[in-house]
Amino acid sequence: MKIVIIGASGTMGSYLVNAFEKEHEVIGADRNNPNIKVDITSPPSITRMFELIGPFDALICTAGPTYVGPWKTLTDATFRNGVEGKMMGQINLVLIGQDYINAQGSFTLISGAVTHEPQKNFANASAANAAIDGFVRAAAIELPKGIRINAVSPTVIENSPQYFPFFPGETPVTMKQLEYGFRKSIFGTNSGYIISL
Numbered sequence: 767m768k769i770v771i772i773g774a775s776g777t778m779g780s781y782l783v784n785a786f787e788k789e790h791e792v793i794g795a796d797r798n799n800p801n802i803k804v805d806i807t808s809p810p811s812i813t814r815m816f817e818l819i820g821p822f823d824a825l826i827c828t829a830g831p832t833y834v835g836p837w838k839t840l841t842d843a844t845f846r847n848g849v850e851g852k853m854m855g856q857i858n859l860v861l862i863g864q865d866y867i868n869a870q871g872s873f874t875l876i877s878g879a880v881t882h883e884p885q886k887n888f889a890n891a892s893a894a895n896a897a898i899d900g901f902v903r904a905a906a907i908e909l910p911k912g913i914r915i916n917a918v919s920p921t922v923i924e925n926s927p928q929y930f931p932f933f934p935g936e937t938p939v940t941m942k943q944l945e946y947g948f949r950k951s952i953f954g955t956n957s958g959y960i961i962s963l
């Protein structure tokens with residue numbers, strides 16, 4: 767399977783590249799990638815990426831920039847980090863990518879548990895995640911060519927200890943659990959699911 771991983775240099779992305787490249791052709795992309803550069807906040811940049819990559823079978827997105835910070839620092843400008851990044855960036859990957867993905871292919875987007883279990887400093891992520899969850903459910907009933915779409919929605923993950931203080935009492939999701947959430951989406955048959963971890 768030819769699998770595209772957006773956010774390949776990140777905490778989640780680098781783990782998933784390593785996990786999937788043993789069995790599949792994996793193509794990583796992010797803003798500073800030596801091979802495939804993409805800025806998901808720019809639709810022309812997304813189109814250029816898909817033109818370079820050509821047809822593929824699955825796309826994972828772990829790039830979901832949001833603004834993390836105290837309530838008082840939330841403004842139109844700071845909030846747009848999540849709107850133009852995690853929300854529209856991922857939605858545009860699907861709207862543009864549907865013309866490049868093979869029939870029966872799959873998109874797996876990144877969401878997060880703060881949608882339903884808010885934590886201080888994460889209002890921007892909560893809102894962007896909720897938009898992604900809604901988009902995934904709606905897109906699943908309209909995407910052509912048997913294309914599936916799901917979102918993986920973890921709480922804080924074990925390789926991000928810098929976030930532990932923001933999630934008191936939360937048991938971190940292991941990287942293996944995260945990998946299997948993505949495996950369920952890519953290699954399973956469901957569509958329109960929010961895979962909560």
Ligand SMILES: NC(=O)c1ccc[n+]([C@@H]2O[C@H](COP(=O)([O-])OP(=O)(O)OC[C@H]3O[C@@H](n4cnc5c(N)ncnc54)[C@H](OP(=O)(O)O)[C@@H]3O)[C@@H](O)[C@H]2O)c1
Nearest residue numbers: 773775776777778796797798805806829830878922923926
């Ligand atoms: N870490 C957690 O505990 C956790 C838990 C639940 C949900 N999440 C969500 O999961 C996502 C990934 O988390 P992470 O911890 O893996 O993040 P991360 O380590 O910061 O990695 C983010 C990746 O996305 C890329 N990226 C950022 N902005 C981009 C853009 N505009 N265009 C293209 N690529 C971009 C980054 O590379 P460049 O900056 O070089 O482009 C990097 O490869 C986030 O949306 C986060 O909200 C994280």
